[in-house]
Amino acid sequence: MLSPLAPAGVAGYPPLLFVAPRLLTLLTLVILGAGAARLLGLDHLLVWHDEVFTLIRVFGYQHGEVQAALFSGQILTPADLLRFQQPDPAHTWLDTFRALAEHPEHAPLYYLLARLATALPLDPVTAVRGVSAIFGVLLIPAVYWLTRELGARGLTPWIAAALVACSPLQLLYAQEARQYALWLLLLVAASAALTRALRRETRADWWLYAVFITLGLYSHLLFALMLPVHALYALRVRFDGSNQPGQFVRLVRRWSLAVGVALLLFSPWLWVIATQPDRIGDITSWMRHPVGLDDLFASWVRHLTHTFVDLSHEPSQQPLPGSGLLLIPLAWAIWLFIRQAPRPAVWLLLLTALVYLGIVLGPDLLQGGSRSRQVRYALPTLLAVQIMVAWVIGTAIAAESGALARRLGLGVLALLLGLGGLSQLAIQRADTWPTKQFSTRNGEIARIANTANTLIIASDGAVAIGEAISLAYRLAPQIRIWGEPQNRPFMLPEGFADCIALTPSDRVQAALGSTQTLTALAGTWQWFAVSGPQADPAQTPPPAAAADTSTTPVITRPTDSPRESAHGEASQ
Template sequence: MHHLKFTPSWLRFLIIFLLTMGVLFRFCNLDTKVFSHDETYTLLRISGYTRTEAQNKLFNGSVIGKESFAQFQGVNQKSLNDTIMTLAREDSLHPPLYYVIARLWIEIFGNSVTAIRSLSALISLLVFLCVYWLCRELFNVPLSVPGVAIALMAISPIQLVYAQEAQEYILWLVTILLSSASLLRAIRLESQVQDELAKQQQPEIFATWSIYAVTLAISLYTFLWSGFVAVAHGIYVIVTARFQLSPTVRTYLLASLVGFLAFMPWLAVVIGDFFQFLISADKTTTQSSLMPVFELLLMQLSRIFFDIDLSLENSFSYLIKIIYLIFIGYSIYLLCQTTNYKVWLFIIILIVVPVLPLRLPDLMAGSIQSSTDPYFIPSYLGIQLAVAYLLATQIYNQSVSRRNIWYAIVALVIICGLISSKVHSQSETWWNKGMSYGNPQVAQIINQATRPLLISDALGNNYGNVFSLSYLLESKVRFLLVQNQKIPKIPDRFADVFLFNPSDTWRETIEKKYNFKTDVVYSDKYYSVWKLAKPRSVRKRDILLQTKLSNR
């Protein structure tokens, strides 16, 4: 890697340009995309209210306006302690660190969509500093590989997606980078210690291992899946120590133990909820074809570098997935062929280990959940490190013809990233919005009505999606929300009445009670929206009656 220590000025300028563009894209149009189902839950947790409290207040059969949702979407009467306690009672799988930070943030900057998402955008800037440190420790070169890694992170579509989400995932990436970099530094310092220098190096080694213990605890308090990242670290330390209980292994085990002990208060809550889940969980499973599993996995890989929100069925997406699979495969192959085993082993373990507990059951069951995309963040990071090494080495290739080819590939990667970022910044919705993906289209349909009323219940995902829709609907729209599919009392003053994702039984019961006809106005794989209308004969009778009354 000696030639990588000399970075040409053009590469420096390119890195600075892409870094600038990445920062601009992160703060561009923060409020234009749909505020998704999951993001509304973030603000609910921050507010300190439980779902039950919000449900009892809003889903009570009364006609309300969109302003009624505001109480449960930000800082109001509840305290910071309420925020932590509601997470412990209702959602312990989401540790409290991000929610505590977010609550303090919106107490200063307000409850708006821009304010809460700007926190993630700001946190995402730390990724550039942290990935630089990790690459320095991993590849031991000043700028070439770290600089290319920073540039890739800056224009990576997957990084941009999570940098504009009001959730904890971008903070989790920062903690992964910090814990990984501090681990590699501690191992390097341990290996450099000589007997006569041991006393001089010991304070720095102790400080570095302490940083690892602290960053591991912070990572665990950010996202539970950090436990599997810690397992990946442990496998790496043990394998590089040749399965011997060396001083490095002993110190690592002690530092990890300290990190997990610091997490024990919340871990106890999680374990209690886990056993409660086992008792009450539905044991039924669904089976599906294996093909969508592999297609979605390939799509997730391609989204690291190019993403314009193509569907799985799009014919162009097949070509993209194959190209990027080959590209990523060659990056990993070259990494393993040309670097010390301590370098490539760390990246391979980071890619594989954290994702195995999630994907092996999917592959065995033949089904996959797209909502688990954030769990791929460690794998995304490892792949980006491998690709950064590939590009940084090949642009220094001694063969002029091969170097020119790689210049073209680098240019193509940059163009794909910039195009993806541009498309993402101008879009109303994106694939990561999941069940809220179609909400802008639904809101447009409802907003066009004269005096619209939206009816829904609180079953399943309807609760969060109604919250999400409230951000897009105009103030003229009224909501009539019920629990347990009760038959609503529909006032006569509304010209257009919509049913949001009703079950067939509930919809048919409403039809019979009010002598209404229902027509579907929107439908996707997540939910449907129906419009209630009186039969034509009934409408004619009402018109004649109104005419007679006006003549009198």
């Protein structure tokens, strides 16, 4: 294949390829601009439920401590809740370790790095999201490195880096206080390091690979799926019939040593997991909430589409009409990649995509579940698809013959980069996005609450703590929050013009009285407007009366927004 970077005037090179230096300059500018965008506006998007728990753990607060404060029966201000999003000198690093150990399903590396970042003179949200942003920036050169290690030359690695830099999905997770940007970075870096070790066969490269997989295991438990992928990939590269038996034995020994060292270093967290065998099962039980095949298909159409373009900030449950047709050119691009790319690249990227596709979609199809609705679990698959598409575009641009193929490659590249750039601009101008999941509407709920003397009534539930604190970020200082006390009688506070209820319990509904109506707000399933005359506190029934349905208000839920399976925090 001729290099698309050939200098002008060299005989035998197609004339169209003379523009390659300009295209390389343009790609470099796009990469630098889109990469820098990850570091800007880190505080503009809504702080959602799972990010709230990130900060709670980073600062070493225990779940029971936050729960006791919220559901004490005392009237609280937004600042009273937001103190759990701020550092407290009384909570040390030891408290952070204890808080992380309560949730072994979350590997601790990102949270420990975030704790370090909060020592900077920055707002905690900006500091913690900034950690993700740095990893999101580093992902771009890591993709370039991996693509080159897999054999791509010319413009292809630059195109892969540019597509990842302009991806709206990658921007969103690079600006979220969660571990996904770190997970992707280490996944890509470990794969590139393995490819480099297989090519050069030096001990330094194998130790570098061991370092990356150790860090990868500490970034996300699902990183462990890359170990069998890497094993199959390494065997395919080496065991091709052309290598001597001694080389195969040396490969097995070095790979086993690298993985053995990584697992040994990861064993402290394996012990934490082993001492809480039921914890992960309890936390991930929401994944088994069944959804229909139509929802699964719609989810994957959204995931694949939003990898390249995402211009709507509305949390639609269905993809745009006709967006399913985008699967056709994507499938064609993947097929071309499988046919044209070097076998090592095909094996690694295809195995990575299939393993994470299988772990998400397979159980949903075989046993029923809602994993496919969570794009974060599919991020490795979607990243592999991006690199495959970049490879096909680079091959088309570098074609030795066929001006139509080259022009088509340039056109597709310009279209994807343009749509990605417009999507990132839309995200930067928004205050929330559907990746905030069931918290997406919390900004709108807060605006409703801020228009009057409003009381937020919270009942203890699976999402109550995260949602109450997420809302507190957007509440005006005069708004008050009251959490239903547990296992003792209570009276609802008086003197408020409006009330908004968060996952109201049977006791709260009974206390409100039969004259009240609870209407779901802004299409949510957890927030309700309380309308009608407030119940007389003197007539508030005791807890035992909560079972009397004649005293409970009418509840109106949205018919077009199915209620999510309640869960405390997303398991991964």
